[in-house]
Amino acid sequence: MLPSPAGYLAPRDTTSPTDEFLKLVSNPFSSQLTSKSVLVALGTSLGVSFAIALLFCLLRPYNTIVYAPRLRHADQKHAPPPMGKGLFAWIKPILTTKEDALVEQIGLDATIFLRFTKMCRNIFLVLSAVGCAILIPVNVVGGHGMYKQWDHSINGLMKMTPQYMFGSIFWAFVACAYAIDIVICYFLWRNYRAVLRLRRTYFDSPEYQSSLHARTLMVTDIPKSLRSDEGLVKITDDLTTTPEIPRAAIARNVKDLPDLIEEHENAVIDLEKVLAKYLKNPNKPPAKRPLCKPSKNDPDHPNKKEKVDAIDYLTTRITRLEVKIREVRESVDKRDAMPYGFASYESIDSAHSVAYLARSKHPQGTTVRLAPKPNDLIWKNLPLDLKTRRWRRLINNLWIALLTVLWIVPNALIAVFLTNLSNLGLVWSGFKTQLETNPNFWAIVQGVASPAITSLFYFFLPSIFRRLSIKAGDVTKTSRERHVIHQLYAFFVFNNLIVFSLFSALWQFVASVVNETKTTNKPIMQAFQDNHPLVNIMLALCNVSPFWITWLLQRNLGAAIDLAQVANLAWGSFSRKFLSPTPREMIKWTAPPPFDYASYYNYFLFYTTVTLCFATLQPVVLLVTALYFIIDAYWKKYLLMYVFITKTESGGLFWRVLFNRVLFAALISNCVVALLVAARGNRWPMLSAMIPLPLLLLGFKFYCSSAFDDSMKYFTKGESKGPEAATPIDKESRRRDRVGVRFGHPALYRKLTVPMVHQKSQHLLGEIYRGRLDSDADGMNSSGYSDVYSMKRMSRDRPGKPASTPAPFEIISEQKLDFENYKDRPEFSEEFGGDGEVYGKPSDLIRPDTPSSFMTGSGDRGRSLSRESDRTYTTEDVPGHIYPTGYHSTPSALREYSPSPDGRKYEGADMTISRTESNPYQLRDESALLHGAAPMGEHTPVLNQTSGSEEGGEYDYFRGRKA
Template sequence: MNIQLTSKSVLVALATSLGVSALIALAFCFLRPFNSVVYAPRLRFADAKHKPPELGPSPLAWIGPLAMKEDVLVEKIGLDATIFLRFTNMCRNIFLVLSLVGCGILIPVNVVGGKQMYNTSGWSVEGLMKMTPQYMYGGIFWAFVGCAYAFNTVVMYFLWRNYKAVTRLRRAYLDSPEYQTSLSSRTLMVTDIPKSLRTDEGIVRITDDLKTTPEVPRAAIGRNVKDLPNMIEEHEEIVMKLEKVLAKYLKNPNKLPATRPTCKPSKKDEAYVDKNTKVDAIEYLAKRIERLEREIRTVRESVDRRDAMPYGFASYESIESAHSLAYLAKRKHPQGTTIRLAPRPNDIIWKNLPLDPKTRRWRRLINNVWITLLTLAWMAPNALIAVFLTNLSNLGNVWHGFKTQLEQNPNFWAVVQGVASPAITSLFYYLLPSIFRRLSIQAGDVTKTSRERHVINKLYSFFVFNNLLVFSLFSALWAFIGGVIEKTNKENKSVMDAFQELHPLVNTLVALCSVSPFWITWLLQRNLGAAIDLAQVANLAWGSFRRKFGSPTPRDFITQTAPPPFDYASYYNYFLFYSTVTLAFAPIQPVVLLVTALYFCIDAYWKKYLLMYVFVTKTESGGLFWRVLFNRMLFTAFFSNLVVVLMVVSHGDPYRWQMLAAMIPLPLMLLGFKIYCKRTFDDQLAFYTKGESHKGVEAALPVDKESRRRDRVGVRFGNPALYKKLIVPMVHEKSQHLLAELYKGRLHDDGQDVSGYSDVYAMKRMSHERPGKAAPAAAAATAPFEIVKETELDFENFKDRPEFSEEHGGGGEAYGRSADVIRPGTPGSLSQFGGSERGRSESRDSERTYAEDVGVQYPKGYHSTPSALREYSPSPERGHRGFENVPVAGAGQYGLYQVRDETALLGGAAPMGRGTPYERGTPGEDGEAGEYFRGRQF
């Protein structure tokens, strides 16, 4: 019964997987031309450079553009997405080749080698079980040893080939105009700075301890923003909560609910003593937003009086200088600091930068404890699924009523075992990534890229241990315990005698052969998941449900039309886990190789469409995921070798020890290959140069020293909490006339800008329709809210706003607004965020000094008001930029924009007070290079 049920389950899984996947893919072909919001958002919003080819209206028009070459893909979708597709294609090629090797050798060996045993014994064995090695013993297992060498060789060959290709793509990325003109490409991030060196000047001294470069770096020490990020985060949460309250209450403006919405005051709100009394939600949330805005403004105005932080940045005029210093600093810690290449500003997790090494180590320890507890907690339900749902006959053995049902309705329970069991296992996958992201941030990761790499590591470790080892071995353990109980009860033997007679290793291999059909059905269902992903079924269903039955806010409508970010950590983990399961069970059940090869053949094609037309990369790492993938694939090959070891030990007599000795070189091969690739490729992946001259596109991109002097390192690599624009509640236009009745507080613009430092700090609100003219009273009356028209509920109208583009395009990179690219001729007052920019003194080093008793002291002229934080003041001699769309102070936070002339507005304004900058002397002029400076001696 068990074998027949298993075979039927595999057939059911095959039929449902291929049949339903084909139907979903066919539905996608006909739905795609009529819904570009879901099926081609990148085509709608990307700029000319990143825009994929146009798609025709025919159902199969999407197939042709997928032939795009890899070099063009890098430009269109980015290096991370291109490497993801290359990794998918690599997995496809690996399993296609292994299918030929594994199925061509192992299936005939298993069928022929086991035939004598089950024919002699008179056993009825179906075809699927005949392909397993459980009926063989002796020297025939030399074939598995040989296949282990073949598997390792195939995996290493494709890894080596793709390592070379990834290195080529990475070098082209480093030579690209985007990287060459970015500020982060020539900036170093310095952490763990001691108190005595927490100044701009101190950062220069630290870098000079490593190497003296021809140019003095522009340094910027970090500012202590204390609770400002938490206040801004709380402000955003309250704004969105107010939006939801208003959207629900104003769903039908012509027929409002009888009672106004209420809520309980926040526990963080000190203005309310009784936190259990319900208050009017609209009045309370609006007033709390106002109070938070005032508090944020107060903190921002006083932030420069606080102590400096133990991190900072140093920017050089040439990429070679920054990368050569980063290469020298790989294993050195001058003054106890850590120096590395600076990530992009939008990649930094700012709240973790101030953490000291001791705190990071402690947090990592706590993080590992939580992950261990989560892993152990999942073992119990995982074991129950492994024992009963993968093999329903086990449940029948302990539940006689169910056994009767199983015998009476075998076809129905075959469907349950083949479909429901793998589906339940997959449900847990969707929760883990978010859990591990939170844990990685708590552990002290300083960049989103490193956080995602650690999430891949944690997810993969969790899946391999819990969903593969525990899942498979518990099934084996249950079968072994059942055998011991049967012998002790029926044959009256002791537990020890029964244990010895059953041979634990032999029964473990037999149990693994029995559970292998489950993994075939599970892998078959991955095709169904890939089809659902292509058709964006979840987005279609959830969007339709929310519009019809929910009360979506204008912000919800806008984000729903935006390109969704691609979850690299989850997808990479899935592919790695599929590969590990396949290679682990390939010696036991070679059919899994064919199933996985089929999956990657289909999904490699579908994922290419999704990355070209649907998804965007939220934070571009420049291909830094590759080494994580490489290491996990090597582990996968090693794990497959361990399975062959188990087979040899349990069934290899009398040649067991000879076979084991022959397998000793296998892990050494993998280790040696790892060391070779590390020494050959890793430095090329990480550094533009290790110190020698690098001739790339520098000749075509000459250094613009004037623009380099306007880099504004302190602003571009400043904590966004200092200048991030505060979001404002969005209200649909149909409810605009009710705002005066709903909210009795401030309904006019008070002329104050709490969204950041601005050159137009107290200007009146300007008209959006009539540039240069003041906004009418009706517009001013909606000052605390942003009114959004029905025709504007589309991401196209908001893709230039950081609050939307940061989540759906990496800070606007896909839309031609990269925050990290230096554009020559850009005035110093224009920030990468579209508003005015406040930095620090134009001098290369601040004149702040450190004293143990009072902390950081600032010289006279270093003011703390927003108007004093200007690094450059626009003036006529800087040139005329014409007109720019920039946010208006006091109104920009409400989404109202005006057109103004940046240079004419504050022409001739004086720069902030500063000290005389110093310059480093050249060798032989002021003594030893790096030790003496004009006007200052260290």
């Protein structure tokens, strides 16, 4: 809690600005917080938190879009329990929903997050009893004689610190160090076993058993001589020979296709924003058309500074990018194999047994591991070789270290000046005049500037670390998030704990040493010893401890604001009223937001580390942190059950990161106790008694790793599961896995984004858009003299029915501005649904359909012979996903069919495609973004179509050419 504005702005007598600056930096905590200040902070924190929670209770029943989006959109299996309209109707489901039900509803990652929160709550409740029963009485009674003799005005908080004690009484702190480690290790061990049980249950779940990634291996760093399907099988056979021959698929080079798709998506979003702003008032559009500068990546516009008509330019650029994307998809070189691939087994046991044997081996110089879910992969990093990845990781660590060190200066200046603007006035006479002239204004600025700057920096910090981790070569989003947790935690502990707490002590100590060497000509080592560095550090930590109490008390305010979703509610209302949101943005506002595990875990770990650091210095901090976790454990449970979704489910793989950081926090606590006994206690006997502590923590870590980690990671380690083992899925189903398709690069099948326009502006599109709005996409109506020119364009989704949307835009009515209508579309579900499991459509089980046109829904079935037919055809009838021409693996004896030039029947990348004399045209993965796009000079003839009839042939919804 910060001092009052009046206290900030009180003038001081100063000497020179330089001397005053050095004085302020050397002791930024000169005005200590009193016990009364902490009580005020406690009352304010609890009072405001209660008020915000009450506001949440009032708003929740009438705004389910913000406070219960999961309840609106999740399928029956993953939907949380229904809630009533009462003010406190949300409390009962939170209290009664057990952990096993949570795993089904919110996933294993969210369940382990809640378990970790409860573990922190239990740890600090037990340690609070230890601190209050042992340390507070020891500190108060042990230091009574000293502070009574020295200074009667010492406040109550400082009496609870050990800075007034000497001698053998510090044996109590050594005993508490053992107690802290025992309590932490007990709860970690207990929860490690619980996480193992959850992981084994996760392995046995029907979703995991039927998923493809569970029995698939990912092989990276493949040498050129083995970059084929047969090479992948040889690599796995070098590890062990299994009764099953894996179905392998080597990856293919997608060239610059991902970059083109990203540019296309950016152009679509830019066009939507331009149209939303220009057509904000459809009845009275602006007289001047919007302008923009050409994209830096657009070769058709060499002059990037010249502004052009935004609508015309962006629609033209979208069309050109679509043509380029189609051309690249058609030209993927079948001979250009990449250094990674996937091999799928018929049973999970075989895949995990091979992965277990490969955990410390590198056959043929490759790395073999269990394949993650396809949506978890960072595709652009998979081709990187081991040498490149190591070099990038080194550069990444250097950048993070540089950022961490550079933040020391602004962090210190913010702590000294922005939190107290009167300090800035002491070194800047002109600013001091402004402070005295407008004290109320600068008091407001002071209350906003420091938290705004720090919050803004910490808001972007996770994104910065994510980008750096991707640059470093992380191959999965899960590993990227684990590295972000590690980097954020290291940054916070170094800058916000160590530097912030010890900066003044170190500055004062160095200044004293330099002064003594100059004035008394003492040797540096003698001056160093005379200034008692350990005592100075201990006193500095004791003096700063009240600040951390008030800081942790204020965390309850952040938890309450998070529960009330104040930011989302305020931003949505503000944007709708004062800005010009696009239909896409309004749809996203109604979607369940993804939960940022990296940020939340970092904050919880940082709170834990701060508390354990100051547990023996100021035991009250244990009570404050226990209070925080008691409250937030239930609030976060509500948020994960009803508001947030897990974007990329890892199956609980964050646990080891958390385990290691908590052990590190316990080690820091031991180091603080060692500092205390070395500064004021019987140094060597007490330090000798503490030597086993770090060894015990290290031994505990290795014990848990050897006892639990392999069982948590692998379904089996090669041993037989016995007669009770579940019967694997039949081989006919395994034959249709199509590994090369489901683990194919998304750029090959990803459906292109279409500009969305609100229905209220539909009547103006013909006036503002200078291209064709209602021409046939296949070029049949490209001429005004055609016999069918006056006929209405037919719907691509419903044959025989007129199209309802004028291309190249997708018209969105007011009633459709809800995520419920778009949660099956990859462009929305990838960001707000992860792999789609929450909505009953996990992509690992059913791959999204190959895109046909921008009006086609994503779907999870293969395309049937007739769009109106209710029949779902098998892989042999119609392939659900068809790669561009050329994307087929080399012939393999392991397949039932090999690529055949006559085209009668072949299989590439585990995908069967039939071509007969009656259907000589090969379907290709193309996406006709613009219905009004000019014809490419050739088109696929329309075959005989009979709705609902299997014999009627198939309507070719794709533009193509004869094979």
